[in-house]
Amino acid sequence: MKALPEKPAVQPNGLELKFNMRSNIVKIINQCMELFPCEAEICYDDFMSEHTTFNVGGPADCRICPQGENFPSFSSSLIRMARNEGIPVFILGGGANIVVSDKGIRGIVLDTCAWKGAAVNDNTVSFHSGTSMDEAVEFAANQGLGGLEFLAGMPGSIGGAVYMNARCYGSEIADVLAWTQIIDFSAVEPQEKRVTADKTSFGYKHSPFQGKDNLIISATFSLKAVDLNEIKSTIEKNRRDRQEKGHYRFPCAGSAFKNNHEFGKPTGQIIDELGLKGFQIGGAQIAPFHGNIVINTGSAASADIRALMDEVSAKVKTATGFTLEPEILFVGQE
Numbered sequence: 001m002k003a004l005p006e007k008p009a010v011q012p013n014g015l016e017l018k019f020n021m022r023s024n025i026v027k028i029i030n031q032c033m034e035l036f037p038c039e040a041e042i043c044y045d046d047f048m049s050e051h052t053t054f055n056v057g058g059p060a061d062c063r064i065c066p067q068g069e070n071f072p073s074f075s076s077s078l079i080r081m082a083r084n085e086g087i088p089v090f091i092l093g094g095g096a097n098i099v100v101s102d103k104g105i106r107g108i109v110l111d112t113c114a115w116k117g118a119a120v121n122d123n124t125v126s127f128h129s130g131t132s133m134d135e136a137v138e139f140a141a142n143q144g145l146g147g148l149e150f151l152a153g154m155p156g157s158i159g160g161a162v163y164m165n166a167r168c169y170g171s172e173i174a175d176v177l178a179w180t181q182i183i184d185f186s187a188v189e190p191q192e193k194r195v196t197a198d199k200t201s202f203g204y205k206h207s208p209f210q211g212k213d214n215l216i217i218s219a220t221f222s223l224k225a226v227d228l229n230e231i232k233s234t235i236e237k238n239r240r241d242r243q244e245k246g247h248y249r250f251p252c253a254g255s256a257f258k259n260n261h262e263f264g265k266p267t268g269q270i271i272d273e274l275g276l277k278g279f280q281i282g283g284a285q286i287a288p289f290h291g292n293i294v295i296n297t298g299s300a301a302s303a304d305i306r307a308l309m310d311e312v313s314a315k316v317k318t319a320t321g322f323t324l325e326p327e328i329l330f331v332g333q334e
């Protein structure tokens, strides 16, 4: 006898999917709280424009910002449980290198910004990953330890700086990093590991943590005893330089495109020479004062930033043959 065709299963609609995701997120957060109690700010449908230096980005289904000594175990168990439920997790530092899409981020944003702390041991200093770069620079300076001054005035967290191998004034994180404490989620059970820094595994805005399933918990730097006045004056000089270059005048995420030695000149100069300073799409503009900074003039959508960067890349390609590579990371739902 011919089998009757099966009745098609009723597919949940968008609202039902959202409701299911929300109740799963609530469930796993409650379970993690029972296992590893901690204070945490928990916001649902939270606009990422409030948590990024570009001030753009749609809502995250859930942003959670845990604090206190249980941060590593709480976060580890949250990420593991979320993975098991098929809920994506995005790790947020200071939001200074990302453009979040207008549709926002599905799943959980684990905000590390309250996981702050510092400890010194001889000439090494360790920071929890949510410590801001400026806080880290000040802490090291107050111990009379030099080496982190190049980070002065750079927005973002230590975790984000290690992940991005942040660089400036001829120095980069890999020059001073001794080791990083991470939680590795690539195995079935999360494993906490110390990763000794190997400079050869870092590159231009590249670290060995990119493309891996890791949470950076802390970073330890090998610094040098230097005269306090000398450190303080370098810090002040670097902060002033950023101020004068207009870094804080408008919401942005620093350099939009990477430099490339093969271009023979800085990317900003190439863009400037093509007369593109001030070029605007929607609320996104090539800064009139810097060819390699895209600014949010006030009303930019994430899509404006992307369109502007695509258009500038195309113009540079046509005029010079060079392919520009974004330094900014585009994240969130397409």
Ligand SMILES: Cc1cc2nc3c(=O)[nH]c(=O)nc-3n(C[C@H](O)[C@H](O)[C@H](O)COP(=O)(O)OP(=O)(O)OC[C@H]3O[C@@H](n4cnc5c(N)ncnc54)[C@H](O)[C@@H]3O)c2cc1C
Pocket (backbone or CB within 6 Å): 053, 090, 091, 092, 093, 094, 095, 096, 097, 098, 112, 129, 154, 155, 156, 157, 158, 159, 160, 161, 162, 163, 164, 165, 166, 167, 168, 214, 215, 216, 217, 247, 248, 252, 253, 254, 255, 329
């Ligand atoms: C005005 C301005 C000037 C800037 N100047 C410079 C500059 O001179 N040089 C430079 O290199 N950059 C610069 N930047 C970019 C930015 O400051 C750095 O890239 C910084 O390192 C980003 O850190 P963040 O914490 O904000 O990272 P986010 O933007 O929050 O995240 C960046 C990436 O790191 C990942 N991440 C963050 N924390 C962790 C963690 N704990 N564990 C695992 N992954 C993590 C995120 O998932 C994301 O993929 C500038 C930005 C601005 C706004």
